[in-house]
Each structure stands twice: as structure tokens, then as C-alpha cells.
Amino acid sequence: MILSVENVSKRFGGLQALDKVTLSVKEGEIFGIIGPNGAGKTTLFNTINGVYPPTEGHIKFRGDDVTGLQPYDLSKRGIARTYQVVRPLGELTVHENVTVGACFGRENLPLEKAEKVADEVLEFVGLTVRRDILASKLNVAQKKRLEMARALAARPILILLDEVLAGLNPQEVADMLGVVRKIREQGVTIVMIEHLMHAVMNLSDRVFVLDYGAQIAEGTPQEVSNHPKVIEAYLGDPEVAKRFLEGTSS
Amino acid sequence: MKTLKNISFWLLFIAIAAVAILPIAQSNVSMREDFFLILMLVILASSTNIIMGYTGYVSFGHIVYFGSGGYVAFYLMQTFQWHFVPAALVGGCVASLLAFLIGMPVLRLRGAYFALATIGINEAVRSFVSNFEPFGGSVGMFFNFGVYDVYGGAKNAGQFAYYAMVVLALVTIATSFLIKKSKFGLGLMSIREDQDASMVLGINPARLKVITYTISAFFPAIAGAIFFFKNGLIEPGPAFELHRSVEALVMVMLGGFGTVTGPIVGAVVYERLRGFLITNETFSNFHLVIAGGLLLLIVLFVPAGLVGWLRLRFAAVRRFLE
Numbered sequence: 001m002i003l004s005v006e007n008v009s010k011r012f013g014g015l016q017a018l019d020k021v022t023l024s025v026k027e028g029e030i031f032g033i034i035g036p037n038g039a040g041k042t043t044l045f046n047t048i049n050g051v052y053p054p055t056e057g058h059i060k061f062r063g064d065d066v067t068g069l070q071p072y073d074l075s076k077r078g079i080a081r082t083y084q085v086v087r088p089l090g091e092l093t094v095h096e097n098v099t100v101g102a103c104f105g106r107e108n109l110p111l112e113k114a115e116k117v118a119d120e121v122l123e124f125v126g127l128t129v130r131r132d133i134l135a136s137k138l139n140v141a142q143k144k145r146l147e148m149a150r151a152l153a154a155r156p157i158l159i160l161l162d163e164v165l166a167g168l169n170p171q172e173v174a175d176m177l178g179v180v181r182k183i184r185e186q187g188v189t190i191v192m193i194e195h196l197m198h199a200v201m202n203l204s205d206r207v208f209v210l211d212y213g214a215q216i217a218e219g220t221p222q223e224v225s226n227h228p229k230v231i232e233a234y235l236g237d238p239e240v241a242k243r244f245l246e247g248t249s250s
Numbered sequence: 251m252k253t254l255k256n257i258s259f260w261l262l263f264i265a266i267a268a269v270a271i272l273p274i275a276q277s278n279v280s281m282r283e284d285f286f287l288i289l290m291l292v293i294l295a296s297s298t299n300i301i302m303g304y305t306g307y308v309s310f311g312h313i314v315y316f317g318s319g320g321y322v323a324f325y326l327m328q329t330f331q332w333h334f335v336p337a338a339l340v341g342g343c344v345a346s347l348l349a350f351l352i353g354m355p356v357l358r359l360r361g362a363y364f365a366l367a368t369i370g371i372n373e374a375v376r377s378f379v380s381n382f383e384p385f386g387g388s389v390g391m392f393f394n395f396g397v398y399d400v401y402g403g404a405k406n407a408g409q410f411a412y413y414a415m416v417v418l419a420l421v422t423i424a425t426s427f428l429i430k431k432s433k434f435g436l437g438l439m440s441i442r443e444d445q446d447a448s449m450v451l452g453i454n455p456a457r458l459k460v461i462t463y464t465i466s467a468f469f470p471a472i473a474g475a476i477f478f479f480k481n482g483l484i485e486p487g488p489a490f491e492l493h494r495s496v497e498a499l500v501m502v503m504l505g506g507f508g509t510v511t512g513p514i515v516g517a518v519v520y521e522r523l524r525g526f527l528i529t530n531e532t533f534s535n536f537h538l539v540i541a542g543g544l545l546l547l548i549v550l551f552v553p554a555g556l557v558g559w560l561r562l563r564f565a566a567v568r569r570f571l572e
Contacts, residue, residue: 049450075452083450089443091508100440103433104452111433154452 001060002027002189003048003158008057010040010047010213017043019214020057025158030180030190032204032221034197040213041193042084045160048191049081050074062157078106078157082150082164084193086143090136097135097146098122098153105154117153125149125179141172148179152188159183161192165199177203201225258570259427262511263420270416274409286412286480288521289419293473294494295501295513296422300466302499303507304435305459306442307357308365310495311372312470315345317489318375319471320478321385327479328391329384333400334414338475345471346464348375353463357456360445369492376490390485397482404482411480418476422469427510429465430572438462439508493538497524500545506555510572515556 003025010018017040025031033041047054053068060066066074080101089097098121102114109117122128125145130138135146144164151159161180165173177199184190194200200207201221209217209230217227224230270289273282298312323341326332332340356367380388401407429435440448441455448455478484497520505516520541527537552559560567 051446051450070454071449072452072454075450081450083447087444087447089440089447091443092439096436096439100436100448100453101451103436104440104448106452108452111436114433150451 001025002062003191004058004060005044005048006058006060008044008047008054008059010043010052011055017213018047018054019212021210021213021215023208023215023218025189025191026205027189028184028187029205030184030192030203032200032207033191033193033210034195034200034207034224035210039210041210042162043213044210045081045162045191045193049079049160072104075105075154076108078155079160080105080151080154080156080158081160082144082147082162084162084166086140086147088135088138088143088146090134092135093132094127094135094138094146095119095122095131098149101150101153102155105156107155114153117155118149121149121153124152124182126175140167141169141176144168144176145179148176152183156188158189158191161190161194163193163195165194165196173199256427256431256572258572259424261570262423262427262514262572266420266423266514267416270419274412279408282409282412284521284525286415288518289415290473290477291498291501291517291521292419292514293415293422293469294498295505295517296426296510297466297469298495298498299502299507299509299513300426300429301463303502303509303512304429304438304442305462307459307463308499309368309463309466310365310499311368311370311492312466312498313490313492313495314368314372314375315349315467316470316474316477316494317372317379317486318348318474319345320474320484320489321379322471323475324391324478324484325385327397328393331397334410334475334479338414338472338479341475342468342471345467345474349467350460350464353460354456357459357463368495372490372492372495376486379489380486386484388486390483390489392483395482408480411476414476415473418469418472423510423514425465425469426513427572429462430510434458434461442508496545497541500541500548503545503548503553503555506558506561509555509557509561512555512557519556 001024005021005023008018008021021044035041046052048059050069050071058065058067061077061079089100095118098118099114102109102117103111122131125148127142127145127149130142138146148164165176168176180190180203204221206219207221207224208215209224217224217230270285273285294316298309302308319341322344323337326337326340327334352371356364359367379385385391395404398404398407401410437453437458440451440453441458445455501516501520502513504520505514506512524537527533527540533540548555554562557571561571
């Protein structure tokens with residue numbers, strides 16, 4: 001197990017954002033996390049990568065207990081993450097943005113080596129032509145790629161992708177899926193939050209369903225989409241459920 | 251080091267050194283006095299820029315380090331007859347230590363809260379010094395002329411102070427350049443753009459910010475030591491003058507924050523402008539008003555400043571102007 005989340009709860013005042021969540025991710029797999037809006041998916045990411053500590057429970061990464069470590073410590077250990085709402089370093093160039101990732105990531109590279117890695121990664125995600133423009137000048141699809149490139153430049157062991165497909169048009173989605181597959185081919189373990197059902201169902205080895213902060217199902221995409229609780233609680237409408245099963249809904 | 255191979259670094263370095271030698275070569279004392287002041291402003295603006303331009307923390311009270319460095323050095327020279335050089339270095343280190351201690355809690359604040367806190371610190375240190383008897387309380391301290399004998403009399407001490415200021419300006423600018431072009435500097439700019447995202451990318455913002463703040467306090471402190479050494483007199487008022495901090499901000503904004511050359515250009519332009527305004531009958535009482543208005547106009551219309559604007563506008567400029 002590369003990542004184990006054990007009985008993790010997170011409360012914000014009276015709100016129970018996560019309720020005894022337990023999951024484990026195997027090395028090299030794509031692990032999908034789905035759930036309705038406000039289910040606690042991003043909160044789960046935030047507790048995994050140290051943005052805030054869980055109220056209770058433990059998180060283990062590669063066998064070590066990493067509960068309560070800071071995001072920069074976890075980055076050094078090999079956890080990278082993209083944001084749902086992109087956070088480019090606007091006044092820096094695309095290349096500089098990615099260099100930051102390489103400089104301070106798992107390999108903690110010196111500047112000159114990091115610049116080379118940044119060039120490789122930009123090539124990998126297809127942003128080389130935009131190398132020297134300011135990150136704030138990119139369009140949404142490019143910003144998503146930049147976000148991805150920055151995370152990859154850290155040479156992570158585990159990457160947390162928070163809705164990298166949201167807001168993209170069908171062509172951009174297809175391109176991005178290609179990038180995600182290529183990342184997996186490099187041996188990086190992927191945990192992804194996604195709303196685009198056909199994407200998550202096609203890509204993931206296993207899917208985890210969260211609703212009101214609690215786990216309601218876990219298994220292969222097939223198992224999950226046939227799970228009565230998922231259909232009932234998550235999909236509600238039987239018509240939507242049918243389309244969901246056929247993988248045509250978006 | 252890559253920086254040492256950088257053309258723009260050497261261009262800048264040589265240009266400043268060459269200009270700084272001018273008044274000495276022509277033995278023009280009034281020109282030397284002008285340049286002394288400009289170099290001091292360059293140091294204040296550049297060091298403010300390290301914390302403000304690179305890291306994004308607007309320090310309104312950076313002058314506190316100018317004053318405290320000046321006071322400590324002055325005290326050592328006056329009371330213990332220390333030579334200027336060790337006294338100034340100790341002054342610089344004390345100011346850096348102060349910045350380190352203040353920075354640990356205060357740099358956790360963001361945006362306007364940080365700016366307000368820095369003003370508060372300046373005022374607090376000023377009232378402390380005004381009531382601190384060893385530093386002469388509200389009257390301050392003054393040298394008797396014997397102090398200058400080691401440097402060959404008061405006249406030569408002025409020359410000595412000028413050389414010291416030139417060296418300090420060059421060191422400050424070199425430091426600013428090295429930071430800007432280093433991994434450390436990249437980390438700072440990342441914090442400036444988005445602190446939370448930076449943390450996730452592996453940057454420890456608290457550590458980087460405290461180190462930067464400590465560095466940025468050192469140079470104004472030495473500048474304070476030089477200034478008051480030459481002045482022969484130090485008082486709490488002039489040592490902790492808040493409006494000097496504000497002027498340093500205007501210079502940084504005018505030249506271009508986050509660039510190496512910006513604060514230099516800003517300091518030179520601002521000093522010339524102020525010189526003109528103060529000697530002009532109509533404007534002499536309003537020079538600060540005009541400085542404030544200028545700041546407003548820059549922020550509204552040219553937020554990148556002169557150098558920043560040139561860099562944005564002309565790609566070719568970027569290779570020569572950092």
C-alpha cells in the first residue's frame with residue numbers, strides 16, 4: 001500500500017466534513033474518488049497532503065505515519081497535488097512555474113537542473129510553445145496543464161489530481177486523459193477526484209464514493225456503478241443512473 | 251555561479267562603480283554629497299525591495315533597521331572608541347537579529363496586517379530609544395571631533411564615509427541580484443504569487459521569509475551606521491523617520507518592484523525630483539504630498555514601475571535589465 005487513510009475524520013466547527021474515511025491506494029494504480037458536490041472530496045485531499053491535519057485518524061504514506069506533517073514536508077516525500085481551482089504563479093513565466101515544482105519537490109534539485117527538468121515536463125504536457133509567457137496569460141486548459149506540469153516536475157511518487165478535467169471542452173478532455181495515462185505509464189500512482197463519469201470510469205482501476213463525508217462504496221468501476229447505495233444516494237434519478245451505467249453521461 | 255556570467259549583472263555593477271568614482275575623480279564635494287544621499291536611498295530601496303518586491307511583504311517600517319543599526323554603531327564608536335568598520339558590522343548584525351526575532355511572529359501576518367505591524371514596530375523602537383539613557387534618551391548622542399582622528403580628521407572621514415557607502419551599495423545590489431537569480435529567490439517569488447500553492451509545491455514559507463527579512467535588515471542598518479557616523483549626531487527623530495520608509499516604497503514602486511534595477515532607477519529619479527521640489531519655492535512644502543500623489547498614480551497606471559514596464563513592453567530589454 002502506497003497510501004493508507006485510516007479512520008480519518010475532519011470537523012470544521014459543527015460541520016462533519018469527513019467521517020471515518022478509510023481507504024488504501026496500491027502502487028501504480030489510478031484511484032478515482034467521486035461523490036456529489038460538497039461530499040468532502042477536496043477536504044480529503046487537503047488532509048492527505050497536509051493542508052490541515054485530520055481531527056482524528058491516521059494517514060500513512062509508504063509505510064510511514066505522515067499525519068499532521070506540513071504540505072512542504074509531504075512534497076519532499078513525494079506527494080504532489082493539483083488544485084481544482086487552478087493556482088498559477090501569475091507573474092512568473094510558465095517555465096518558472098514548473099521550475100518551482102522541480103526545485104522544491106521530491107528531488108530538491110538545484111536551479112540549473114530544475115530548469116532542465118522543467119523543459120522536459122513542459123514538453124511532456126505540451127506547453128513548450130508557451131514556455132516564456134506569464135502564467136496569468138494562459139487560458140483555462142493551458143492553466144490546467146501547467147498545474148499538472150508543476151506537480152509532475154517534483155517527480156512525485158503519488159499525485160493527487162483534483163478535477164483536472166473540469167471546465168475543459170471534449171477535445172481538451174481527450175488530450176488531458178492522454179496526459180494522465182502517460183503519467184501512469186511512468187509509474188506514478190494517481191488519486192483523482194473527478195466529476196466526468198465516463199472519464200473516471202474508463203481510467204480508474206478502483207473507485208471510491210464519498211457522500212456527506214462518509215464512504216458509501218468502493219471497488220472496480222463496474223462494482224461501484226452497480227452498487228445500489230451509489231445509485232440511490234449519489235445518482236438519485238434512475239434515468240441518470242441508466243445513462244451513468246452506459247457511460248455516456250457527463 | 252551562473253550570476254557571475256550574467257552580462258546584465260556586470261553592466262550594472264560597472265556602471266554604478268564608474269558613476270560613484272566620478273565625484274572623487276573630479277574632487278567635487280557637493281557632487282559627492284549628492285551621490286552619497288542617492289547611494290543611501292538606493293540601498294534603502296533595494297533592501298526594501300528584497301522583502302517587498304521579491305517576497306510580496308510590504309514593509310512600511312523598514313527604516314527601523316536604519317535607525318537601530320545607526321544607533322548601535324554610533325554607541326560603540328562613541329562610548330568604546332571602536333573603529334567604524336567593526337562597529338557598523340555589529341550594528342548590521344544587531345539589526346538582523348532584531349529582524350529575525352520580529353520576523354518570526356510578524357511574518358505570519360499577511361497583507362495589510364503585516365504592513366501595519368511594521369509601522370508599529372518602528373514607533374515602538376523609537377519610543378524605546380527615546381527613553382533609553384545609554385543611547386542618550388530623547389537628546390541622542392554626538393561625537394566629539396576626536397573620534398574622526400583615526401580617519402585623518404573630519405574632512406577625510408567624509409571621504410571615508412562616501413567610500414563605505416559606495417561599497418555597501420555595490421554589495422546590496424549584488425546581493426539583490428544573487429537572490430533574484432537563485433533557487434532561494436524563485437522560492438520567494440513563488441510565495442509572493444501564492445503562499446498556499448507554494449507550500450504544496452514544497453516551499454517552507456515561514457523559513458524563507460524570516461531569512462529574507464533578516465538579510466533585508468542588514469543593509470539599511472549599515473547605511474544608518476555610515477550616515478550617522480558622517481553626521482556626527484544621532485537623535486531618535488531622524489533615525490526612525492517613518493516618511494523615509496514611505497519614500498523607499500515610492501522609489502521601489504516608481505522603478506519597478508521585484509526587479510534588481512528598478513529600485514536603483516527609482517531612487518535616482520525620486521531623489522532628483524525631491525531635490526527639485528524642495529528647492530522650488532512653490533512646491534517646497536508639498537514634496538511629500540507630491541510623493542504620495544506619485545505613488546497613487548504609479549499604482550493606478552503603471553503598477554510594474556519604470557523598469558517593469560520596459561521589461562513587459564520590450565522583450566529585448568529583458569536580457570539587459572533585471
